[in-house]
Amino acid sequence: MxxxxxxxxxxxxxxxxxxxxxxxxxxxxxxxxxxxxxxxxxxxxxxxxxxxxxxxxxxxxxxxxxxxxxxxxxxxxxxxxxxxxxxxxxxxxxxxxxxxxxxxxxxxxxxxxxxxxxxxxxxMDLAQAEAVADLIDAQSEAAVRSAARSLQGAFSDDINALVEEITQLRILVESTLDFPEEEIEFLENAQAKERLQKVISRLAHLRANAKQGKILRDGIQLVLVGAPNVGKSSLLNRLAGEEVAIVTPIAGTTRDRVKESITINGVPIHIIDTAGLRDTQDEVEAKGIERSWDAIRTADLVVYLKDAANAGKESAKDTKLKAEIIAALPPKCPILEVHNKADLLPANAFAASETLKISAKTGDGVEGLKNRILEIAGWSAPQEGGILARRRHLDCLDRAMEHIEKSEQFAANGNNSLELFAEELHLAQDELGKITGKLLPDDLLGKIFSQFCIGK
Structure with a gap:
């Protein structure tokens, strides 16, 4: 190896x-x-x-x-x-x-x-080894603390404790399979259902923590989209706190993606300001618009910016554009509709509306937008004992939960499905073992460590 x-x-x-x-x-x-x-x-x-x-x-x-x-x-x-x-x-x-x-x-x-x-x-195990790289790459104080906890073995301890619970449950199931003549009513006498529910609850809690850790580690890729001249670049500048994008009254000023990374409440946010989405004969602008669609296809969250003056007056063109954006989104990627240039309207223009309105020019409503971004992205206030997690960790936890849920279905069938019950427990255990490296293929192991810096 x-x-x-x-x-x-x-x-x-x-x-x-x-x-x-x-x-x-x-x-x-x-x-x-x-x-x-x-x-x-x-x-x-x-x-x-x-x-x-x-x-x-x-x-x-x-x-x-x-x-x-x-x-x-x-x-x-x-x-x-x-x-x-x-x-x-x-x-x-x-x-x-x-x-x-x-x-x-x-x-x-x-x-x-x-x-x-x-x-x-x-x-160290694999989760701790990955935490070494995560600690070096941490983009916020919260990420540093979470990576340090993972390096000390907090995430691994949670995984190992869960594996041990599944192991004990497997022992009970497989013992029953080995001695059918005892006619033990396994599910009742061994309290298998109660044990299984405890595993499900613990795994669900671990998945929730890992999802928060994934956001903290990788941040949120936020893509600003909309028609030309709705204020996307102005909003980027407002969020970044500096002039990182050129702003003019001329539609189509932004012809390529502009990227900027910020933090909101300690969470890294990678903002991409895109070229205004429209039909154009300008070859350069067309290339920028195509890159805008590429960014939408890989987004974690899309902010669809519109002119507040047009609120409630959506044209067929607007409806078509929104449908195209939704169709291009990756699975489970949310879209947040925001109306900009609220400073140009009367104060009571949105009094009876739940529409999120802001002014990128004055900053009004931007703090509320930041909180809404974190809420929609799935971020909650960091808990004591947080961890960092990677995409592969979440994938393993998701697959483990799928196997555990299948095992629950087989458990409901009683002794007639104990073999399948045991097999699903075994598969769930294997998925958890991949997180700490106990059952990881050599080629994937090489890929993980190749992403480290030289000298670590």
Missing amino acids: TRKVPIIAVASAPGKAGVGVIRISGSELKSFASSLLQKPLAPRQASLQSLRDGHNNIIDQLLAIYFEAPASFTGEDVLELQCHGGPQLLELVMKRCLEVGKEIDLCIAEPGEFTLRAYLNNK
């Missing part, structure tokens, strides 16, 4: 910095470290060392820390070198390490290979 040779990589971010970190992991690195630094290192002690090139010239003074297996991040011997953080200097240190490491076949690490080795050496 992974290479056996020692690996090396720069573990700090690219660019200039006060400190740059180089990480090396492999078997039996003690002699390599002694050769590299020309003196032995005591495990788990930071020491100031002089690194020299092949001609005995000093490259840098650095801190070296040697971690002896298995007490390390990867479970192998690990050597960390904390150098000065200049890119050219780090390149020289890497070059020297590779020169000395020829005898042990030291090579450059692949993306995520350090964390992959930690996973394969049972230093």
Whole structure:
């Protein structure tokens, strides 16, 4: 699943910095470290060392820390070198390490290979390993806290506890199958239905938390759509708090997608301002409109912006455009209709209407729009003990729930369907095992870790 040779990589971010970190992991690195630094290192002690090139010239003074297996991040011997953080200097240190490491076949690490080795050496499970990357990529304080909890094993503990409950239920079912002569009325005597309901309740709670974690991790892709000159770019600027899109009274000013990321109550919102949707003979604008439709097809939420002056007077053209937008939406993607330019109308224009009205120009109603965006996207106030989750986690939880619900149907048939009851429990357990990596195919495992940065 992974290479056996020692690996090396720069573990700090690219660019200039006060400190740059180089990480090396492999078997039996003690002699390599002694050769590299020309003196032995005591495990788990930071020491100031002089690194020299092949001609005995000093490259840098650095801190070296040697971690002896298995007490390390990867479970192998690990050597960390904390150098000065200049890119050219780090390149020289890497070059020297590779020169000395020829005898042990030291090579450059692949993306995520350090964390992959930690996973394969049972230093963490897959959900924790993914949390390493999520912690680095976290876009808000809430995301940082949730990723840290997942890294400490909170999400894995929930999964493992649920797997254990299903395991105990399977034991009861399969024991009954093995000893039919006992004529045990299994469902009643073993309280299987009650146990199954407890599993369903716990799985539903975990799915709800994971959905919140998915939003917190990936954010919400919000697409602003509408006819030309309804104020989409003005709304983008208002939400972003700066002039990120050009605004003019001329219809068709926005000819391509404009992207901006913001946070609302700690939730990342990735806003895409699209070209006004209309028929046009302008080739450049037409390309922008096609990209607008591409954005709609991948949206998490679409805000359909309309001119407030036309509220209640929807034309056949407007009706057709809305139908086309709805037809292009991905499954379960909501559409929020918003009327802009409310500042141009009398104060009581919407008195008897539930229409969401705003003024991107003055900011009136925009705070309410932000709250509505979070509500429709499925976000609720963060709870203590939140976790981060990925799309694959949600997919596994959804499939597990499908199998559990099928098992409930078979349970209702009594002893006549115990084999099918047991099989659905087994399939649900397998889906949960994929989250922590206990039953994950090697090709998917490689794909997951390839998305990590080099050095992690």
